[in-house]
Amino acid sequence: MAVAARSIHGTRRLKLQVFRTVVFVAAAVFFLVPIGAMVEFSTRGNSGQRTLEYWKEILAYPDMVQAIVASLELAAITSVVMLVLLVPTMVWVRLKLPRLSRIVEFVCLLPLTIPAIVLVVGLFPMYIWLGTNVSDSILTLALAYVVLVLPYCYRALDAGLGGIDVKTLSEAARSLGANWLDVMWRIIVPNISNAILNATLLSVALVLGEYTIANNLLYNNLQVELVHLGRANAGVSIAVAVASLLFAFVLLVVLAFIGARPRRMHRDPVAMLASPAVSSQK
């Protein structure tokens, strides 16, 4: 009986393993083939030989370099503004105004339901005013991007805050003499660091890939410049596209690595020896 049960169990596991492998390979092919094709295209010379000419040429287009820098700056500004806006607001709503949580959630998720092009129509008069009265720098796009990334970041942060007892932890910290800044900085933020990383990653990825708003508000960010360049020099355009994908990939790996970094290990020989008694009472 036991042997039969074990063999059924083993077969099931094998099937599951095969299924997983198939899904993984299919997904890998789906994602990697286009990227591989892009790499192939961006390294193919006119007569078919391998060349890095297009990659080297990226720097020959100052507009492109400028757009890359602008997009990176926008990603950084958007992420910071988003975090500074969202984290304290969400913590405060959880602590003091739980009745407002549905409204805040609704407001934060609203941009998800508004097509980017509609957003542009709404934003256009504001940006005309901004351009005339404040600044016409591309960095003002960060304002629109904060709205754009709100739904995704809200979800990521909400999950993080849901994982800890914000109320008890902050009350404990308060009773120990912490002011609100200490509560946020020393207690809440370290305990939702993964959620903050996820939210940051999402906002960076969204900003680096944004085209519609920038193009329609007549700013040249990375994606807009890619399209322009694609018309003039497809090889360089594809090389930049691959580079930006690679950049996003590296960023993702770095952030995931930071998030998964094990906590500082406090090795304590006595406690280690006593580890079987962890759950028992002294």
Added chain:
Amino acid sequence: MTDRSGVEVRLENLVRRYGTVTALDGLSLTLAPGELVALLGPSGCGKTTALRLLAGLEEADGGRIVIAGNDVTGLPANRRNIGMVFQAYSLFPHMVAWENVAFGLQMRHVNAVERKKRALDMLDLVGLARFANRYASQMSGGQQQRVALARALAIQPQVLLLDEPLSALDAKVRSRLRDEIRRVQLEVGITTLFVTHDQEEALAIADRVGVMQSGKLEQLGPPTLVYSRPATPFVADFVGLTNRMQGTVRGGSVEVRGTSIPLVQPDVSDGPAIALIRPEAVSIDGNGGTDEGPLVGTVIAVAFLGAVSRVTVDLGDTTVLAQLPTSSASQHPAGTRVRLALRTDPVLIQREEPAPTAS
């Protein structure tokens, strides 16, 4: 451990409302220096609200809070110098035990070396020195609450507040930790307010017990007094088990099934009433045999509680609980007929419709 003497804490006429609900209705309570007072009561009676007002986690709608002669009513929680242990596990998950304990000292700008030394001292006080480098997730619930106690005491607070710190623990750990809390409290000599809905807990460790109902203090006194001389029927009902037996008041005593028992408050008018009688005031006088009488009945259940047992006796029109030494209870198994006797300790009466069984 530095020796400290506690301070006096006064809650004066505290009022707290949530919309139309009044959680605290003019609560006044004074804790003597170094005293441990337990606030006891059912859910929603206002005991936790009182504690949170004292901690500064909520604002009072009226009244004053005075600690060591200083009015702290308007002070925020972080400036009150109060240590608190919460019902929910509240250790900071990203810090190990000693860092948790040292957090309050860090907020008080104590230097790093001194901080760690004092944190380890406090962990030693609660018997967890060797768990100093453990995260909360690596400790059991009881250990976490002990670290939380050490953390609350590390800042050398003027007052210690315990908000049902044992309710998430299993029974055995609970009683051990309860005794530990009392030991530490006596050692430190800190004025302590302990909130619980568990009467056994309150009676076991408090110097005085305050029983609350509907935002008001029903009775405040030493545990023995609250138990043996409940001031109101609610206290009698809530603290310990009580038999509700019909009787008749006549001239300052109540006649219950042929036994005349003096009243705690003799100045009540004559007439029918319900006497509230403790199970330990009921004894078994011998086998009932075929006798008939108001106090003769049949044993229907015997609950073994260790040294004592609780015997449920059916008297025909009502059931009565009697608490006896197990040795004598074992002579009267279920089904035997027994004659009960009522001790003539003063009792409280209630002028309401009788409850169907002993509560």
